[in-house]
Amino acid sequence: MTTPDHQPPASLTVKDRVYRSPMALVGGVLLLAVILWLGFDALFRGHGRAPWLALAGMILVVPLVIAFTLRPAVYAGEDRMRIRNPFRVISLPWGEIAALRSGYSNEVVVKGGGKYQLWALPVSLRGRKKAEMRKARAAADAARGDEPARRGLGGLGGFGGFGAVGGGLTPAGTTRAESDQAMDELRELLERRGEAESAQGEITVRWAYEVAAPAVAGAILLAILLATG
Template sequence: MKQTYRSRTAFVLAWVWLAFVAFNVFDLIVRYSGKASLVALAVLGALTALVYAVALRPATVLTEAGLVGRNPFRTTFVPWASIEDVTVSHSINVHHGEEQVLRLWTPMSSARERAKAQRRGAPAPQRGRFKTEPTLTKGEQAAAEAFSGKTHADWVGDQIRERAESARRRDGQAAPARMTWSYDAIGVLVVAVVLVIAAIVVA
């Protein structure tokens, strides 16, 4: 079963930006004013390429065969049995091979999110003689304990760690990781840079 994790905030903001760019491109074409419009279109193109690379493309994908880490300019595939350890700080760090570390771009854990998770994990204060909090079911209590003090990045890190441990017990032998460059992101950025240079030359 394939599971994909992204930064929801970055993903939503990226699509808002694309809608903003589409409106402005239409407006610039309708009200074309020569060199100034060309420069504006080139700048929008460059910024959109950057948004694609850092907000739309990054993802952490859990497949049957292994972990796929899509960062802005490269994609790394690590078989489950090759993963030796997983640590979570600001980002999820996957240790594999000979002291190699794959730092996943998403999901990340901000200081604010971690502080919120710690508050969520703290026991609720008892106020007065009578309980005013609703009684949780066993399922709700189990879910609350599982997420107690953990951020989304911590939870995804746990999923990666569990799959890796299961694969090491089952397979034993670890295959090497594979890294490929993200030609789509690189190509988009190259086109954006060419547009900016052309706009500057024309202007």
């Protein structure tokens, strides 16, 4: 399902950063492949009501899988942050953001008191634990006078998966989890641009009807088929 929101806005420049979760992208592609394989098999080879049930199930499930895996992204520009969550797109001028908060989830807190979750930057407790282990190893290497080795490409972007457009080498001694590093960079942008005149404005929120409408249609069709079965 392709929509205009799958592309960064025209105002973004090459210096702007796009944050996504590589694990969600990979998982979404694999899950879609399985769903479509099983669905089309039932659609073309099934008997009786099976093809109709398979069609209704795909209309319901495919948009939801896309919404929660392939769709989430955070676009960080010089003047604003655009958050693309499963069912909403939120445009936030830096001047309206009070804080970027990390706990069991990563969130944006606005000056009016509201908050928005960053689905594209999920918190990984396992990633934080691995970062602490890397920190401990780096400290041990430093105590022995060893120079930390360097790894290969860190994934999609400079943060081993959550970074901006453009890759790079990730030091083995990195002591922050990938999503935490991404949040650190967003905080730096907020601190630098929060008072800029061009970074002021209103918060806009748009519901993703292109995702919700097909899912609702599939749910209604599936309910009708099950009720009349």
